[in-house]
Each structure stands twice: as structure tokens, then as C-alpha cells.
Amino acid sequence: MNFLDLIWLIPIMPLCGAAIMLLFGRKLSKAVVSIICPGSVLASFILSLGAVIQLAGLKERTHQVVLFTWLPQLHADFGYLLDPLSSVMILVVTGIGFLIHVYATGYMAHEHGPRHGGYYRFFGYLNLFVFFMLTLVLANNYPLLFVGWEGVGLCSYLLIGFYFNKKSAGDAGKKAFIVNRIGDAGFILGMFFLFQVTGSLRFTEVTDALRSARFGPEETTFGILSLTALLLFIGATGKSAQLPLYVWLPDAMEGPTPVSALIHAATMVTAGVYMCARSNALFALTPETSHIVAAVGAATAIFAASIGLVQNDIKRVLAYSTVSQLGYMFLAVGVGAYWVGIFHLYTHAFFKALLFLGAGSVIHAMSGQQDMRHMGGLRSKIPITFGTMFIASLAIAGIPGLAGFFSKDEILWQTWSSPLGSKVLWVAGFLTALMTAFYMWRLMFMTFFGEPRMDEKTKHHIHESPKSMTVPLMVLAGGSVVAGWIGMPKVFGENGFMQGLEHWLAPVFESGREVAHAATGHGAPAHHDTTMEWVLMGLSIGAALSGIFLARHIYLRMKAADRPTGGFLYPVLLNKWYVDELYDFLFVNGLSKGGGTLMAKFDTNVIDGGVNGTAWLTRMVSRISMWYDTWIVDGIVNLTAFSVRALSFPVRFLQTGFLQSYALVFVAGVLGIFGYFWWGR
């Protein structure tokens, strides 16, 4: 059968799952639920595979299916586009999505959500998420992409707030949604600009229009195109948690771990990267914006990593790590190495999902404990989890041969060599690599090594997770090892497999460079300085190893698990560079108390001055507007009414009931008339 024309079925499958869950879920038993939902995702995974394989067969490696028109005004259809880029994405989404579903069946097994039946609702939302994610990556135009874009946001809101009765969860969900909305505002405007410039919002047409090289510097250098790209990028920062809009992601960890794994590590947060890669033609045309992207990416990477160094909540560490890795991806995109960005996205999906799931299994074992300071020595208790996470940590740290190594190394190399890149960015990336290795292994050591620090009760409870959870872990572990092999550096020798991904993605991106070249002179294919590449590779490996050993030294030798280290930096990092306090300062104190002391507030509980601050600001404004509404706008109305009533009395009391005052008024009238005759005429 022809999978290519059925690609629209890929998103539909999970949608059906979701529909069934949300409509009849209450009547279904957990068993049925845990068959239907992963099943639906599996189905779309199979469909995707088939489609991708057939796609590979095609000469022109793109295939579009248009179902029906959606927004005539914007020429936006329900149309699906399968090309190398989206094929990678759907495989990641469906594949990893499926594994996480399976994992979740185990993880949520004794999850009692709101009243009875949180289970089916959880899976309903999960499927819904997959549906939207697939719509996002399969869409053949921006508005439809935006549908998925918003949809995943919604699902993340629902899934984070899944613990209905945890207020913090609700807040986190709300914050996530609103922060994303801020990004979306940029995205929407960006779309409009794009439509105005290119006259269409279909990826293919937009790309053709942009590549037709009819745009001169006046559009591309700080011109309308730069603005467009920038707006789109703002949208991306919202979704992919880049500076300054990253604040929602760490709190999103309030959600159940599978959610964190699926949404906040593997798929949704990478939507921004995907979107930028999608718009590569645009970014390639606008070097200034690309610089900004790269800078933001690098900054985020190093910034988040530094925060990750000292977090004690196992999931928060991973959260910041995710932010930082996303930074990497944007760095790649920013320097014009789009395929590398996608490459890292794809490898990262494996090991980060694995790490989260592992962490989930740890928490599972620790019966809910998330603070690493109360862990330790789990190595022997939960061997599978340990083993898989070990691999993942190696991978993310960038130990040669594993997935993380290849992608990260490629990013660093591109940053160094690409005409859009620069040495400074490389340094940032390099440091990030060092820190990454450090905090990941800090996590490992604090969790699995050393002697147990948990209380007896929990210790007694500890047990390996059920098969449904461990099997996915293992699969992902395998993935984390091999995933990188299709993107090896050219210095390892060139062939169709070793640079498989690059070649596969070539049709989407390669031409991007050419355009950039044509338009701006940037992006000329880098001349290959082989020795340099070897040197850099060595350096990064060195960084990874030293990071690991440093961690080992501090947390195994010095047993610094529960002691602050790093001197003055420690509090700064622990408080996430006081960003939240900064936002607080800007938005809250700055306005209310006229500036509280920055250093005074040391409690991490003050989460997200940023959003809270804006929320506070908003609330202030709305208080004012409400006051205005009650007292001015409405006040005037009521005042008129009142004054009419008030005026009514004098007029009535003119009517004294005394005949002669009537006569008086009468004569006054006469006088008035004649007075008018006298003077008036």
C-alpha cells in the first residue's frame, strides 16, 4: 500500500486514541487503555516508517498531501508535507513517543488522579499531545504548524496541571501556557510578515520565493526579512525555552515524569528548533538574525548549564540540562548548520528521554523523593536503571562513540568553522560541554554512588521498576549509543552511511547555504581544516573527561553531596543567577517597593518573578482599568443619571402649591418675553 498518501493518517491515529479516551475513557479498564493508547502511537510509528522508506525511494524527496482548505484568506490548507526534515521528526516523535507511552503504562499504574480515572485522562491527553506534535511536524504551512504549536502548548498545560489538586502544578501549567503565548505573539506577527513578503505560507512556496534570490540587502540586512526572522525566533524562544523565556520549563517539571520526558525533553521543546530549521531559507538570508540566534543559543547553553551545576532536585538538573542542550541546537541553527541542529535534536531526544525516564524510575524507587541529597548508593538496588542512565550520561557528556559526542562535536566544529560562527561562541560551547559533563556526573555520583543518605523507610521500599518501564529504558539506551553513527565527522572518513543524516537532510538545507552565499556572501562552504578539527575534537573529549573526574573528585572523594561548594558562585548558581529575583526586581519590587535589595532574597521558593512579575504588572494595570471602569466610565454615566434625578427636585419644588407663586412665574414669563422683545430685537 502507498504510505505516502496516507501520511495524514499518522496524526489521526493518536487523535482517535485521544477521542476514545476522553469520550468513553471512564468505561474502559486500565488494561484496555494501556493497549489502545500506546497502540495508536505504535500504529502511526509504523505508518511513518513505511512512509519514510517510500520517501527514500522518491527522486524528488518531498511529498505533499492536501486534504482541504482551511484558511482561505491565508491560502492555508490542511496539507501535510513529508520531506527528509519532517521524516526525521515524525520518526523521533512517534518512536520515542511510543516508548514513553509504554513506560507511562507502568509509571502511572498506581496513579490515582482526580477522583477515579485520572489514568485514562492522562493517556487521552498524552495521545492528544502526540497528535498535535505530529500535526506540527507534518504541516505543510505555517498556520497548520501553528495549530500543532498551540496544541502541544495546550496539552503541556493539561499534562502539567494533570495533578489537578496540586496548586503549584496548576500555576506552572498556566505559566507555561502564557509564556508560550508571548512567544506565539511573535510567531503570529512573523507569519503575517512572511505572508506579506512571500505571498504564501506554504513551506515549499515560501522557500522557493526566498530562494528566488529576489531580495536585496534592503530586505535582508536589518530589513523586513530580518524582522520577520527575528519574530519567528521569538516564537521559537517561547516554545523552546531560550533566554529570556526559558523560565517556564523548570517549573514544568511539576508534571509526571513521562510527560517531562516526552514533552519537555524529547519533542515539544524542540519544536522551536524545528521551526527555525524549517525556515532555514529565511534565516540563511538574514545573517544578523542568525547571529542573534546563535548568541542567544550559546548564552542559554552556558547559562542553563551553570545553573544545572548545583541543583539538588534530580528533575531540575535534567530540566536545566535540557534548556542548555536546546541552546546548543539554536547555536547550530544560528551558525547556519541546520542539519546539525536537527542532528543534535535527534540524538538528544534519545538520551534526554532516557535520562528523564531513568530519573522517573529512580523517583519511583525512592517513592517520590526527588532531592538527590537524600539519595546515593542506588547503583546496586536498581541496576537496570543505573546501567541505562550510565550510558545516557556518557552520551550527553560527549564520550566518543556515543550519540551525544557526534552531534555536540559537530556543533562545536561548525561554530568554529562556519562563516556565521565565531571563536567566542565556540568557547561558550566548549565551557558548556565541560559543565554538562560535570553536572551530569554530579547527578550520577550523588544518586547512584557513595553510601545511601535516605531514611530507613524509603530505603526499605526501594525496588527496580516493572518491565514496562525498564524495557523502554533499555531500548533508549541502545538508541543513545548508536543514534549518532549516522552523523559522523567527515574526518572519520566519508561515506553514505557515516554522513547519512547530512545527505538525507541535504535537499532541505544545502540550498539554504547557497542562497545565503548568493545573497550575503556568507555561508560559503567551509574549507576543511582537518588538523584543526582533530584538535578541537580532542579538546572537547578532554573537557568531557575532566568534567566527569572533577565531579567524581568532589562528590565521591570529598563527599560534598550535601555541602555547598564553589565558594561565592554557589549561592548565585543555586539561585539561578537570581534571574527570577531579577524579574522580581524589575517587575515587582521595582514597581511596588521601589526596588528591594537584590541579594536580600535567598529563597528559591520565589519562583519566576518573570512571569509572576508580568502577571503582577498586568494585575496592576487591570486593577487600574477596573477602577477606571467603575469610577470614571461608569461613574460618568451614573453621575448623569444622578444629576438628572437631583435636578428634578428643584424643578418640582418650583411647584410650591401656592397659586401666587404660579402667577409669579407666569408674570415672569411675560416679563421674559417682553424683555426679549426689548433687548433681543
Next chain:
Amino acid sequence: MSVYYTATDHFVLLPALLLALFGCATLLFDFWVFPDPKQRRWLLLFLVLGEVFAGAAYWRQYDFLSTHGGELTAFNGALIVDHYSLFFHWIFLATTLIVGLMSYKYMEVSEEHHGEYYGLLMLAQTGMFFLASGYELVAIFIGLETMAVTFYVLVGFLRSDKRSNEAALKYLLLGGLSSGFLAYGFSLLYGLAGSTKLADIGRMAASRDAGDPILLMALGTTAVGLLFKISAAPFHMWAPDAYEGAPTAVTAFLAVGSKAASFALLLRLMVGPLGPARVSWEPILVAAAVLSIIIGNLAAVTQTNTKRLLAYSGINHAGYILLGIVAGNPTGIKGVLIYLLVYTFMTLGAFSVLTALTRKGLAGDDINDLNGLMKKAPGYGIAMLIFLVSLAGIPPTGGFFGKYYIFLSLIETGHYNLAIFAALFVAVSVYYYFRLIRAVFVDTEEQETPALSTSFGLKVGLGITGVMTLVLGMYPEPFLRLAQLSISR
């Protein structure tokens, strides 16, 4: 027939004669036949018959005019019958008839049921006849006084009721004053024109420049007298008291008949003979109109006595109608006619509901007496709704077209600010009309009250007024044609 009393004279005068005849007949029969107040309601038949005959006579006149066209003058120019006067005659006729219909129960309830009442109603109508048809000062003045004096009596008809006496006295004294001024103005007009015929006066006004002091004096005093009769501010002070004190049925008659008749005269004088002096009197009317609208609306807003409230609303309406005269173009005059026609029916209707509220030992003229009317008597409630909505000038009721014409004429003649002013005050008026509506529909009465004092006649009256109010709002075409006809010279 003699030269003094030609066939034409007869033809023109006939309706008045009939009315007077039946009026006197009523008085006589009352003295002789019906000692028992309960039977006196049969005297209503005289009124109905009288109106029927008069109606027939009017119809013949109408017929004649519409075939031969133009107008008929009689008593060498003392009387005139044209479509204009006929229009008003119809109004008077309807008014008297409906008032008669809604009266008898009321009069019985208030234990003042005398046959004179119906006689006086008809004599008053006879007076109005000369206001609309008179074309000569003396006839007009005497007709005016006949009407006025009759009203003095009618207002004081509840002799044992202090309020009624007081109302009558106030009305009489102020009325005397005003008619004194009116007469003074007439005398000056006569002196200037050397004749009492409106035609000559018209000639005189045309020949003299508008600034002529004596003419101004004449104008001023005449205007005072007439504005008093239509209860326009600042000569309105009598209205609320007289309206409140008078028997409700009489109040209706006063509010509609007297006002319509005086407007008939005012319009004829101002647009006809005194037309040339427009520059002098227009500002007066504007001022009076504006004042009336302001005072009428404002005072009504917090009024708690329904009759008084309607009195103020009447003042307010007088203001609007005056605006029509101010505009003075055909549209405006048509507007005045239509407005008066609608005003007749809606006001009569509202008052007839009030008469039904008057029960033994319950004046029924407080707003709270309307509470829960909708529950008590849905028919009356809905009727009241129609009248009030129409008074507020909201389509699809007749009141709307009155306002419509006034606004249109103001716009046509470029009085934009007046138009906006008038429009704004419509909102204010709605406020108090809806206080009544609210009482009828929303509020509920505190303690149980006796059943409404209804009667067949009252129901008929309500039916006529209600239907007419709606018809005028939904299919005014024939009436518009009539108005058009009556302003065409």
C-alpha cells in the same frame, strides 16, 4: 333662509349645533328623568348619539370638501371649515366620546355621577369647535372661554373633595389671568387691523414690519394666553395641580381636548395670520419648547403621583409639538397634527387605565397603585405597556411617528442643535415612563387591593385607544394622508 343665516352657514355650523343641542338635552333629561345616579349612565347614550350625529355632519363636510376642494367660510368669514379644522374636529370627537365612555364608572365610584357631566363634556366640545373652526377673534375668544369655563366646572366636579376644589380654583384664577392677557392681545390685534377677522389681521401683519412695538405687544400677550392653554413652560404651573386634583376622566379630557384645541388655534394663528411676524415669535416658541421639555422631563423623573407625572409628561409633549411649529415647514406642521393625533389616543389610553385603578376609598393615582397590575389584570397591563411605550416614542407604536416628524422637520429646517437636544431628552423621558412600566410588570403589590373598577365603556375606550395607538405605529399611512390633506391649501 335669511341673509343672516345662509345654507352654507347652516352646513358649517351644524355639528356645533348638534353638539350644543344634545348637550342641553342631556341637562334637561338629567333634571327630569333620572333621579337615581345608577340609571344616569344611560345619559351616555345622548353623548354617543350626539357624537354620531355630529360625526355624520363632519363627514358630510369632509365629503363636500374632498369633492369640491378648498374650504368653506360662513357667517361672512367668522367660521371656516377646511381639512385642517376637520382634522381637529375628528380628534375632539374621538376624545369626547372616549372620555364619556370611560367616565361613568369612575363618576359612580367617586359618587358624583350627575347628568350635567355629559352635557358639559359636549358643551366643552362645542367650544373647541370654535377654536378649530373660528376664523374671527370674537368667535374664537368666546369659544375658548366656553371651553375654559366648562373645564373650570369639570375640574371642580368632585365638589366634596378638597383637592378637586383647589384644582378648580387654581385653574380658574390662573386661567382668568391668562385669558385676560389673551384678550388684551386680541384687542390690540383688533386695534391694529381695524377688524377682528383673521384674514384682515394677516394683511395687517404682512404690511407692518415685525419690529412694530404694538404688534409685538399683541404678539407677546396673545402668545402668553395660548402657551398657557397648551401648558407650555413657563406658563405650565397650573397643569400639574389641575391634573392631579381633577377627576381622572376630566384630567384626560383636559390633557387631550383642551391641549389639542389650543394647539389648533395656536397653529392657525402663528402659521396663518401672524406668519409674517415669525421672526418675532419663533424665539418665544423655541424658548417655551426648550423650557417645557426640560421642566417636563426633569420634574417627572422623581414624581410619585401618576397623574402629576402624566401632567409633566404632557408639558414635555407640548414642548415637542411646539418644536414642530418652530420648524414650521410642511413636515413640521404635519408633525404637529400627527403628534397630536397619537398623543390623543395614547394619553387617553393611559388615563383610562388610571380611571380603572380608582376604586372605592382608593384614589389609585400613586405609582405604587400600579404595582402588579400585570398579574391582576393582564389586559390592562399590556394596554398600559403599549401606551407608555408609545408615550416614550418607541416603535412600533404611534408615538414614534410623532417624534419622527418633529426630528425630521427640525433637521430639514437646519435646527440641528434643537434636534439633538430633543433626541437626548427622549432618553430622559424613557426613564420615568419605564418607572411606570416597571411598576406594572416587575413590582408586586404589597397588600391585596379590591378588583379594578372596570366597565364595558372603559373596555371599549381602552380597545379603541390601544388599537389606534398600535395602528398609528404600524400602518399610519391613511392618517399621514389625512394630515397631508389637511395642510394642503
Next chain:
Amino acid sequence: MLSPITTEHYLVLSAMLLLIGTVGVLLRRNVVVIMMSIELILNAVNLNLVAFSHHLQQVNGQIFAIFIIVVAVAEAAVGLGILIALFRNKETVLVDEIDLLKW
């Protein structure tokens, strides 16, 4: 030497009467006196009419005057009747004690 008597003299005189009558209506509290004042006003009118009619050598003015007198009579009759009815109920003839109806 006094100028010959012209119509104007009569006009002035009637105007004075009119005013005096108005004074009465405005100031006197006694209803009866107020009615008398109204009579004065009407007589002022008559004076006007007669003067004009004399001036124009017509009788129309005089006729008008006669009707005015009739009106005056009628008003007086009815007014006094009402007054009596009121007095029967209220035992007063002072207008500013007659203020049941107000506001």
C-alpha cells in the same frame, strides 16, 4: 395746555389698569379680591377695545367688549361658585392656605 385726548391716552390708561389688575392677582391673598383684580384686567381690555372702535369709528370693538363682559360675568359666576364649594370644605379664602396640591 393739555393736549387733546387721543386713543393713545386710552391705551396708556388700559395698560395701567392691566398692571394694577396683575398686581392684585399677584399680591392679594384673598381669593375674592383676586377675582376682582381679574375683572379689572378684563376692563382694561374693554377700554382698549372701545378706544380702538371709537378711533376707527366702528362698533366691532364695542361688540367685542360686550362679549368680554359676558365672559367676565361667566367667569365670576363659576369662580364664586367654586369658591363657595371650597369654602364649604376648607373654611378659608386665603390662597396661600390652599396648597394641598404641590410638587
Next chain:
Amino acid sequence: MIDIAFFYAFAALTVIGAILTVTLRNAIHCAIALIASLAGIAGLYLLQKAEFLFVVQIMLYIGGVMVLFLFVIMLVNLDGAAKERQYHRHWLAAAACLIGTGAVFATFLHRGMGALKLEAALPAVPGAGNVETLSMVLFREYLVPFEVASLLLLVAVVGGVMMAKKRID
């Protein structure tokens, strides 16, 4: 010459009578003053050759109306009223109003006199006396008002009776 004197005499009588009418304390005195004033007016009628009107004034007014007034005054005994304050409370405002009106009237008359372009007084028509002409005109031109007047009087009678008579039932 002589009629000038008469004019001023009658005018004085009229005005003074009028003033007394509105100022005197006792209603009966007021009535008498009014009679005097009306008599003055009657005299003025005579001066202007309005004999019929003179008669009417004397008979109808002084003989009829005033008697009516006196009756009523007797009926509603006003001794109490006579002791009361005579003038209304806000007489000051009233006075102001009146003075204003008076002033305006005066100026108007003054201005008007010149403008009062009445054709100069015609010489008296010889022959037919006042009453005949009057009746001729009355019944030719003013027939309608005459009839209506009768109605008016009827109303007045009925009304007066209605009001004045005691309630039987």
C-alpha cells in the same frame, strides 16, 4: 376742552378705584372701590360715544356682577380674612416682576405711539345711532359669537349652581 377735563376726571377715578381695590384691607371696601373704578370706566365709554356699552357696564357689571361679589363676600364671612396679612409672602419678588413688566409695557407703548400708524380718527358717522348700528353689526357679523355666548352663560349658570348647591345625596 371740557371732555379733556372729563377724561382726566374719569381716568383718575378709574385708576384710584383700581388701586384701592387691590390695596384695601376689607373685601367689601375693595368691592366698593372696584365699583367706583368700573363707574369711571363707564364714564370713559360715554366719552367715546359708546352709550350702549355704558348702559351695559352700569347695569350688568355694577348692578349684576358686583352684587354677586357682595353676596359671596357676605356668604363667606371674611372678617377673619380681613385681619389676616393681606399681601402674599414673596410680594417683593412679585413687585419687582411687576415693576419690570410695567416698565417694559410703558416703553413699548411709548415707542409704539409713534409707530402706531392708525389712520387718524375718522369723523363720527352721521345718522344711525350707536345702538342701532351696534345691533345691526352684532346680528349680522357676530351672530355666531352671540349664540355661543348664550352657551357660555348656560355653562356658567349650570356650573355655578352645581358648585354652589349643597350635596343632596
Next chain:
Amino acid sequence: MQGHLLSIILFTPLLGVLVLMFLPRSQKTLVRLWANISAAAGLLVSIPLIVNFDRNNGGMQFVERMEWIPSLGVQYLIGVDGISVLMVMLTTVMGFLAIFSSWDSVKYREKEYYAMFLIQQTGMIGVFISMDFLLFYVFWEMVLVPMYFIIGVWGGPRKLYAAIKFFLYTLAGGVMMLLGILTLYFVYFGQTGRYTFEISELMKLNMPLGLQQWVFWAFFLGFAVKVPMFPFHTWLPDAHTEAPTAGSVILAAVLLKMGTYGFLRFSLPLLPKASSDHTIVTVLATLSIIGILYGAFVSLMQKDWKKLVAYSSVSHLGFCTLGIFALNQAGIAGSVIQQINHGISTGMLFLVVGVIYERRHTRLISEYGGLAHVMPNYAIVFAIAMLSSAGLPLLNGFVGEFTILQGAFDANKIWAAWAVLGIIFGAAYLLWLYQRTMLGEVTNEKNIGLPDLNWREWAVFLPLILWAISIGVYPKPYFDILEKPVQQIVHRVHQTANTEAAIR
């Protein structure tokens, strides 16, 4: 039959009232039943309209012409084009649902209640189909009175204040509009020597810009109060809050649209110069944007659930007017669709409030919390309503807002930028409301054991939800219907504008 379809649609509810009047008020069930039947009949007869509507014909269809008041040049002239046909459908559907939804909620004076609703139904349909200005005005005012009673009799604690405020406000605006109408009428008379109120005739006028501006402002007062645009909105929160649920639904879903419809049908085509005049457009767009943000801000602070929804209407209607005065295809088409969406979404939100109000008789948000545990289905319905109102893609709200934004963007980028902010806040206050009422622990024990939606409530919500989704997923038919008429409006406005420019 076919020829008089519109009249039939127009008068079916009135027929219902006539029969209703003769039903004994004691037979409550009978009264209810009959009211529902006649409303349903009104809906049914309107279906042929949409079926037989020819979307390729931009002009008026199903036109019926009859002399009404010849001497004023007033005709009974009705017809529909794409815009009005949608409005009529909205009216019939929402009208029926409103009546249906109040089956148990109205406990006293049912007869009058339903009579008022049916009369109002006729009035609203009349407004949308009359092609004669006076006829339009008559219907326009006719709608007010029933609504006054619906609020004043069956409303909440401050019902009388709200009712009279609503009435006075709208009436004052209406009278000003009447002055505008009469001016047009008179000017037309001056130019052609005959009186008429026929829209298509009045469109032939060529008025000087100055006069057009005056008339425009007169109309503006009438329509802006109804919409309501920013400074004239204060009657709305009171009216919406105090009205009974069904009343609020009709008010939000249909009555407000009369204003926007007025702008589309009268202001733009009749006064093209004025409506394309730079200052006027700027002022109106600014007011709309202020309305968008202002409404959102004020909603954020509301403690009263219903009032919050009410203020959200201000925000949404801001989008509609913004779209209209973008004066381009996207803007106007989007605006019309958004009007329908607002009808659906806000209607649903009000029904949602009504459901809980019936159970708890309080609208204070603080009284609730964690309802999702108690009433899961209710929570889902509310979520959908909320999201469609917040403009989530694949639900109706998004289509409208997005297209409007596009139009605004084409007209002026700054407008779009501001309006987009509105979307953010829209999400904010609705989510916050949802969180405070639905999520978290059940804080108030009074809420424990509240019954979930019953079948009747489902029956009300389901069609709305389906409608919302259908528009959100496949709005093309609506755009198709709108394409021609909107083109005409846009063309008319710009053409005259251009000719003006050419002359200058």
C-alpha cells in the same frame, strides 16, 4: 412559499406568541413545550434559507418588497446577503438554544418569559434582514423592550438598575442614529426629490465628506453603544451579569452583533468617504484596540464569574470592530466570522455559568474551586468553551481572530501588534478563571456532590461544541458565503476613497 421564505422566518416566532397568549398560564409544562416548539419551528423554517442560498450571488436574495408607508417612502423590504444570512442562522440557532436551555431555570411567569423571547427573536431577525432603513430602525428598537423585561423581571439582584441602564443607553444611541438616518433621508430628498429609506437607493447618494462625517458619528453612537465599543460599554457588564442565563446568551450572541452588523451594513456602504476617512478609521481602530486590551485587563480582576465573561465580550467585540475598520477582505470577513464565533463561545461560557449558578446560586469565583473533581464532564465542556473563546487553533475562535489579525496587519502593522497582545491576555484571564474554578482541591464543601451535567444541558452544549469545532476545522464555507458581499463593501469603500484621492 419560496417567495415569502424570509417573511415566514420572520414571523414564525410571533405566531408562536399569538398562540402562547391563549394558553393558560397555569399549564406551565404546556407553555414551555409550546415555546420550545415554536422556537424549534423558527429554526426549522430558517434551514431552507441556508440551503437555497446562492453563495455566488453577491447581491440580495429572497428579496420581498411591499409598500408600507408610501407617503414616507417606507417599504417592507427584506432580503439577505451573505452577511445577513449568517446572522439570521446565528439568531435562529441561539434563539432556540436559549429558550431550550431555560426549561428548568425559569421558575415563575414562564408565559411572559417565553413570549418576550419569541418577540425578541422576531425583532432580531428583522434587524438582520431589513433592507429599508426605517424598517430596520423599527426592529432595532423593538428588540429593546423585551430585553428590558427579560433582565428586569427574571434577572439577578440588581436587575432593575441593569435593565434601565441597558435600555436608556441603547435607546439614547438609537435616537442619535435616527437623527443620522433622517439626515440621509432628507439629503436624498434634496438630491432626487423623492423620499425613500431603501438602502440601495440611499447608497446612490453622493454626500460631501463633512456631512458624511456628521452622519457617521450619529450612526456611530447608535452602533457603538450596541457593540459596545470602548467608552460606551458600561451598560454591558451590568446587563450581562444581571440577566438570566438565556438572556445573557442572547444578549451576547445576537444583540451585540446588531451593532457590528450595523457598521457593516450601513456605516460602510452608505458613508464610504467618512468610513475611509483617515481620522475616523484611526479613532475607531484605536477604540477597538483599547477595547481589546481594556476588556482583557478588567476581566483579569473580576471576582464575579459572569462579569468576567461579560468583560471578555468587550475584548472580543473589539476584535470584530477592529476587523471591520481594517477595511479589507480579510478584516471584514474575519470580523463576521468572529461575530459568529463570539456568539458560540461566549454563549457557551454564559451557559456554563448558568449551569453552576442553578446549582449553587452564586457567581463569586472564590466560592468555587476544584469543580473538575466534582463535575468532570462540566469541566471538559467548560474547557472547550474557554479554549474556543481564547482562540485556540482548531476551535472557532482562532479562525476569526487570526483572519482579523491578518486584516489588521495589512491595514496597519501597529494595530496588529497591539491586538496580538490581546490574544495573550485573553489566554491569561480565561486560564486563570479556569484554574480558580475547576482545578485544585475542592475548597468549598458546598460544592461537594454537585450533580454533573444532565441530558438537557448536554443537549444544549453538544451542538454548540460541534459547531465550534466545525468552524475551527473547516471554516471555508463561511468564507465562501462572505466572499462576494464583503468584496462589494470593500470595493465600495475603497473605490470612493480612490476617486476622492483622484479628485484631490
